Amino acid sequence: MVKYVETEVAVIGSGAAGMAAACAAAERGAKATIFEKNSRIGGSIRGGMGPLGIESHLQKEKHLHFTAEEAFKFHMDFTHWKVDARLVGEYIRKSADTISWLEGMGVKFTDVAAYYPGAYFTWHTVDYEAEKITDVLFVQAKKFGAEIYYETTVKKILNDNGRILGLSGRDNYGKDIMVQAKAVVVATGGGSGNAAWIKEQTGYNQGQDLFIISYPEIQGEGVRMAWEAGAAASPVTVDAFICLPDPYGGPGGTLEELGAFRQPNLMVNLDGERFMNEEIIKNPGLGGNAVHRQKNGCGIMIFDAPIKDDYAEYGLDYGLVNRPFRKGAPIDGIIEKARCEGYEHLFMADSIEELSAAAGIDARNLARTIAEYNAACDSGRDEIFYKPPKYLRPITKPKFYAARFFLSGYGVLGGIKINHHAEVLSKEHEVILGLYAAGNDANDVFGDTYPFALAGSSSGFCYNIGRIARENAAKYVQS
Ligand SMILES: Cc1cc2nc3c(=O)[nH]c(=O)nc-3n(C[C@H](O)[C@H](O)[C@H](O)COP(=O)(O)OP(=O)(O)OC[C@H]3O[C@@H](n4cnc5c(N)ncnc54)[C@H](O)[C@@H]3O)c2cc1C
Numbered sequence: 001m002v003k004y005v006e007t008e009v010a011v012i013g014s015g016a017a018g019m020a021a022a023c024a025a026a027e028r029g030a031k032a033t034i035f036e037k038n039s040r041i042g043g044s045i046r047g048g049m050g051p052l053g054i055e056s057h058l059q060k061e062k063h064l065h066f067t068a069e070e071a072f073k074f075h076m077d078f079t080h081w082k083v084d085a086r087l088v089g090e091y092i093r094k095s096a097d098t099i100s101w102l103e104g105m106g107v108k109f110t111d112v113a114a115y116y117p118g119a120y121f122t123w124h125t126v127d128y129e130a131e132k133i134t135d136v137l138f139v140q141a142k143k144f145g146a147e148i149y150y151e152t153t154v155k156k157i158l159n160d161n162g163r164i165l166g167l168s169g170r171d172n173y174g175k176d177i178m179v180q181a182k183a184v185v186v187a188t189g190g191g192s193g194n195a196a197w198i199k200e201q202t203g204y205n206q207g208q209d210l211f212i213i214s215y216p217e218i219q220g221e222g223v224r225m226a227w228e229a230g231a232a233a234s235p236v237t238v239d240a241f242i243c244l245p246d247p248y249g250g251p252g253g254t255l256e257e258l259g260a261f262r263q264p265n266l267m268v269n270l271d272g273e274r275f276m277n278e279e280i281i282k283n284p285g286l287g288g289n290a291v292h293r294q295k296n297g298c299g300i301m302i303f304d305a306p307i308k309d310d311y312a313e314y315g316l317d318y319g320l321v322n323r324p325f326r327k328g329a330p331i332d333g334i335i336e337k338a339r340c341e342g343y344e345h346l347f348m349a350d351s352i353e354e355l356s357a358a359a360g361i362d363a364r365n366l367a368r369t370i371a372e373y374n375a376a377c378d379s380g381r382d383e384i385f386y387k388p389p390k391y392l393r394p395i396t397k398p399k400f401y402a403a404r405f406f407l408s409g410y411g412v413l414g415g416i417k418i419n420h421h422a423e424v425l426s427k428e429h430e431v432i433l434g435l436y437a438a439g440n441d442a443n444d445v446f447g448d449t450y451p452f453a454l455a456g457s458s459s460g461f462c463y464n465i466g467r468i469a470r471e472n473a474a475k476y477v478q479s
Contacts, residue, residue, distance in 0.1 A: 001175060001176075001395055002112070002175075002176045002178055002179070003175055003176070003177045003178070004177075004178050004179075005033060005169075005177060005178070005179045005180070006031035006179075006180045006181075006379075007031050007032065007063070007147075007167075007179065007180070007181050007182065007471045008025075008030045008031040008032070008182050008183065008204065008397075008474075008477040009021075009022070009025040009030050009031065009033070009181065009182070009183045009184075009185060009470065009474065009477060010032075010033055010034045010035065010132055010166060010181035010184045010185070011025075011032060011033070011034045011181070011184075011185045011187060012035050012154045012167065012184065012186050012187060012188055012222055012225075013034075013035075013036060013043065013187040013188040013189055013222065013438060013439070014034050014036040014038075014041045014134065014138070014148060014185075015042050015043040015044065015045045015134060015187060015189050015440065015457045015462070016041075016042070016045040016048070016051075016133070016134060016439060016462035016466065017185075017187035017189075017337045017438035017440070017441075017442075017462040017463070017465060017466035017469070018034060018139065018185065018188075018439065018466065019027060019034070019041065019134040019137040019138060019463075019466070020098075020137060020438070020462065020463045020465070020466030020470070020471070021041070021144065021185045021187060021436070021438055021466040021469045021473070022034045022137075022141050022185075023105070023137045023138070023140050023141040023144065023470075023471040024147045024466070024467045024470035024471065024474075025146075025185075025417070025470035025474045026141050026144030026145055026146040026472065027140075027144050027471055028471065028474035029050055029478070030144040030338060030474040030475070030478065031145065031146075031469075031471065031479050032141065032144075032145075032146040032147075032188075032470075033146065033147045033148070033149065033179070033181070033294050034141075034149070034179075035148075035149050035152045035153075035154050035167070035179070035404050036148060036150050036151075036152065036154050036171060037149070037151065037152060037153040037154075037217055038150065038217050039150050040150070041132070041134045041138050041148075042132060042134040042135070042190075042298065042359070043189040043191075043215050043218050043250075043355075044055050044136075044189055044192060044213065044215050044218065044410065044411050045132070045133070045134055045189075045459060046132055047213065047251070047410075048133075048458075048459045049097070049125045049126065049128060049251065049357075050109065050124045050125035050454065050456055050459070051098070051099070051102075051123075051124055051125055051133075051135075051456045051459040051463050051464075052095055052122045052123065052124070052387075052454055052456030052457050052459075052460030052461075052462035053096055053098065053099035053124045053383045053456070053460070054066065054067070054071045054092050054093075054094045054096060054122060055067060055068055055095075055096040055113075056095070056096040056100070056112070056124065057096070057099075057100065058099065058109060058112050058124060059112055059121060059280055060132050062112055062121070062123040064112060065254050066120050066121065066367055066417060066472075067123070067348075068089075068092050068093050069094075069127065071092050071120070071454060071462075072085075072089050072092050072093075073124070074120075074445065074453065075088050075092065075445075075451060076088065076377075077453060078148050078447070078449075078451050078453070079445070079446065079447035079451075080302070080447065081288070081422055082447050083444060083445045083446070083447050084419075084420065084444070084445060086446055087418070087419070087420045087435045087465075088420075088445050088475045089227060089391065089420075090378075090420045090464075090468060091445070091460070091461055091464040091465055091468070092168035092449070094400075094464045094468065095464055095465065098192065098460075098463050098467060099124055099299060099437045100217025100322050100466050101424065101467070102111060102133060102136075102137075102300050102463070103453070104333060104463045105136055105137055105140045106136045106139070106140070107136050108125055108126065108127070108130065108388070108393050109124045109125065110125055110126060110127050110130075111123075111124075111125045111285065111408065112124055112125075113125055113455065114455060115452045115453070115455035116282035116283055116318060116452065117211070117282060117318065118282075118453075119283070119452065119453045119454075119455060120453055120454055120455075122455055122456055122457075122460075123455035123456040124456060125456075126354070127349040129437060133459075133463075134298075136463045141431070142354070147166055147173050149171070149177070150173040150250045151171050151173075152169055152170070152172075152177060153165060153169050153170055153171075153172075153221070154167050154168070154169040154188075154221070154222075154225065155167075155168055155221075155223060155225070156169070156230040157171045157184055157186070157226065157228070157251070159229050159236070159432075159435075160187070162222070162230060162432055162433065164181070164182070164184050164229075164434030164435050165181075165436065166178070166179040166180040166181065167179045167181065167184055167225075177197040177372075181434075181436055182476070182477040183434045183435070183436060183468075183473040183477050184434065184435055185422075185436045185437070185469050185470070185473055186222040186223075186225065186226050186416060186435070186436070186437040186438070186441055186443060187222065187437070187438045187439040187466065187469075188218065188219075188220075188221050188222030188223075188242060188439075188441055188460075189215070189218040189222070189411065189439060189440050189441065190218055190220065190223075190411045190412035190413055190414075190415070190439075190440035190441060190443075191218060191219055191223065191236075191412040191415075192212050192213065192215050192218050192409070192411045192412050193214050193215050193216040193217060193218045193219055193413050194205070194215050194218070194219045194220050194225075194310070195214075197214065198210070198238070198281045198412060199221040200355050200411070201220075201236035202236055202237060202240060202298050204407075206294075208297070209292065209296070209297030209406065209434070210238065210240070210297075210401055210406070210407050210408070210409060210419060211243060211246065211406050211407070211408045212238060212240075212247065212404070212408060212409040212410075212411070212412060213246075213397055213411075214408065216351055218276065218411075218412075220412065220415070222386040222415075222416070222437070222441045223236075223287075223415030223416055223441050226415070226416045226424060226441070227415075228310030228433070228435060229424075229432065229435060230426050230427070230430065230432055231416050231417060231424045232265055232417040232424065232425050232426055232427065232429070233415060233416075233417065234414045234415060234416060234417040234418075234442070234444040236412060236413070236414045236415050237412075237413050237414055237444070237446065237447075237448060238409035238411070238412055238413065239285075239287055239409055239410045239411055239446060239450035240285065240288045240292075240407045240409040240449075240450065241253065241283060241284030241287070241288045241291075241407070241408055241409065241410070241450065242284045242288040242290075242299070242405050242406075242407065242408070243284070243288075243347055243405065243406065243407070243408030244258070244261070244403055244404070244405060244406075245345055245408075246345060247343075247346065248334075248338060249408055250320075250345060252320035253281075253284050253287075253405070253408075254403070255334070255357070256319075256320055257330065257331065257334055258331065258346075258403070259316050259320050260311050260316065260331060260401075261301045261303075261401070261403040261405075262301070262315055262318065262320070263281070263301075263303070263311070263318055264278040264279045264281060264282070264391035265301060265302065265303045265307060265365060265391075265395075266278065266301070266303070266370070266373050266395055267281070267299050267300065267301050267302070267405075268299070268300050268361060268369055269294040269295055269298065269299055269300070269368060270294070270295045270296060270298055270300070270303065270354050270360055270362065270412025271295060271361075271362050272361050272362040272363070272364070272366035272367075272368070272369050272387060273354070273365060273369060274373065274385065275290060275294060275300075275385045276290040276291075276385060277382070277385035277386060278301075278385075278387060278391065279370065279387050279388060279391055281301075281318075283452050283453065284450075284452055285449045285450045285451070285452045286449070286452075287405075288407045288408075289449060291405050291406065291407060292406075294383035297394060297407055297442040298404050298405070298406055298439065299404075299405045299406075300359055300361060300402050300403065300404050300405070301346055301402065301403050301405060302343060302355070302400065302401065302402045303393075303395065303401050304393060304395045304397050304398065304399070304401070305398060305399050305400075306393075306396065306397055306398050307393050307395075308331060308401065310393075311341055317391065322345065323440075331401065332348060332399070334346070335347070335348045335401070336348075339416065343360050344404070345400075345403060345404040345405075346401075346402070346403050346404075347401065347402040347403070348401050349358045349398070349399065349400050349401050349402075350398045350399060350400070351398065351400070352366060352367060352370060352395075352400060353367075354400075355402050357364070358402075358459070359402045359404060361402075371393050373392075373393065373394070373395065373431075374394040374396065376392055376436075377392040377393060377394040378394070380392060380406075386473070406439060410450075410458055411440045411458070412447060413440050413443040413444065414440075414441075414442070414443055414444035415441055416437040416440045416441050416443075417442075417444075418436070418438075418465075419431070420468075420473060420479060421468065421472045422436045422438050422442065422465050422468045422469035423435070423436060423472060424436060424437050424442075432433070433476070434473075434476060434477075436469040436472065436473050437469070438462065438465040438466040438468070439461070439462040439465065439470040440462065441459075442465060443461050443462075443465075445461060
């Protein structure tokens with residue numbers, strides 16, 4: 001038995017991009033139907049704390065002056081103009097309106113934050129415990145008449161000579177579904193749950209030199225289906241950042257109780273050599289790039305008891321947004337617990353030799369590096385990487401602490417080439433009529449590194465391109 005469905009705009013995936021597209025299409029009077037393989041709304045967006053907004057009313061109220069022009073110029077310089085400038089501009093310019101649009105739907109933003117000292121205040125955060133943004137959008141989408149089919153995996157986009165006819169899939173009970181639609185929006189969230197896909201597309205080895213936050217339902221299916229329907233390929237990347245492997249990693253790179261590790265203290269590779277100005281760890285994207293170049297993609301952050309006491313007394317150099325470091329955080333207890341659980345990346349020792357042996361660092365080199373580093377701390381001059389004197393804290397007294405950092409990622413980005421109307425392009429650079437893509441599946445605007453200076457860019461791109469996709473899909477089906 002096949003189930004037949006007729007709609008105007010069929011949306012594949014109910015995450016940030018899919019829900020924004022569905023809600024906005026329905027709002028514009030188009031019949032929107034969402035197909036979601038899960039039994040609930042949203043994929044990786046459920047981990048998100050909020051999108052980017054530029055020139056939003058919330059920023060203006062807080063006197064956070066940062067214009068769309070400045071954001072655009074920053075973004076394009078950061079990406080060396082290797083990304084679609086028109087697409088970047090469209091999403092940045094739309095972002096203030098999208099913040100207001102989300103508020104109008106019932107989303108409550110609690111803060112506008114910057115990811116690190118010196119970054120821009122673009123991150124419109126929601127209370128972590130609050131209702132998810134996608135749930136709020138869905139309530140509205142239903143009011144506008146949108147429908148959702150849960151536990152339904154879309155398998156194929158149907159087209160005839162380049163004209164989109166709909167899609168087909170199967171529900172979790174084995175029933176096939178055929179959907180007739182005038183427009184299809186692909187928003188399946190990338191491929192973070194598919195290690196083979198990640199390896200094939202990016203070269204990273206999940207579990208070895210990459211510890212991406214993996215959502216098993218997100219398999220790269222949208223990108224594959226769009227390619228089969230004639231879409232051109234765009235580069236596939238990971239919005240990667242420096243992180244402890246789970247379960248001690250967190251959105252800021254560590255569990256909040258372990259924030260003392262994500263600070264500008266001594267960092268070495270497995271050879272016991274410094275390799276970066278540790279100040280840059282504040283920007284997890286740049287920190288991740290530096291760590292990934294090292295042996296086994298690994299960098300080890302080291303501090304000692306006096307530094308720990310200093311943090312307990314005066315707070316961290318770099319706070320974690322919305323995740324305050326608690327004074328007297330039980331670091332020793334957490335490391336002890338991690339050790340009992342067999343966790344391999346946190347260490348505590350009474351001597352540098354013992355620490356080297358436990359963490360797998362070349363002991364002689366580490367002793368030499370620490371001697372050199374401590375001399376730089378004494379003189380206040382880092383002649384190798386020019387770290388500012390205020391972050392030059394010597395490593396002198398036990399206990400000694402270490403954590404092995406690697407590369408993590410929020411998701412796999414890109415694959416489907418779109419234009420600034422979110423229309424999918426063919427290999428000949430022609431628009432495939434009726435086919436749109438949004439969110440991670442279509443995000444090739446970050447270049448090779450996630451722009452943490454513009455925090456919230458990831459879901460910001462999804463919500464805004466989702467809205468752009470729906471506007472054009474709604475126009476297309478009504479024309
Ligand atoms: C822990 C964490 C924290 C984050 N924090 C932030 C943040 O604070 N700010 C920010 O901007 N970004 C953040 N991000 C990134 C953000 O969550 C993503 O950019 C965003 O979720 C991507 O949205 P999307 O719509 O492309 O995909 P998703 O939200 O992942 O949604 C994709 C949906 O498609 C469904 N699907 C997949 N395949 C199929 C199929 N074949 N048929 C039907 N349905 C399918 C999936 O089940 C899923 O529901 C964070 C990510 C993580 C993991």
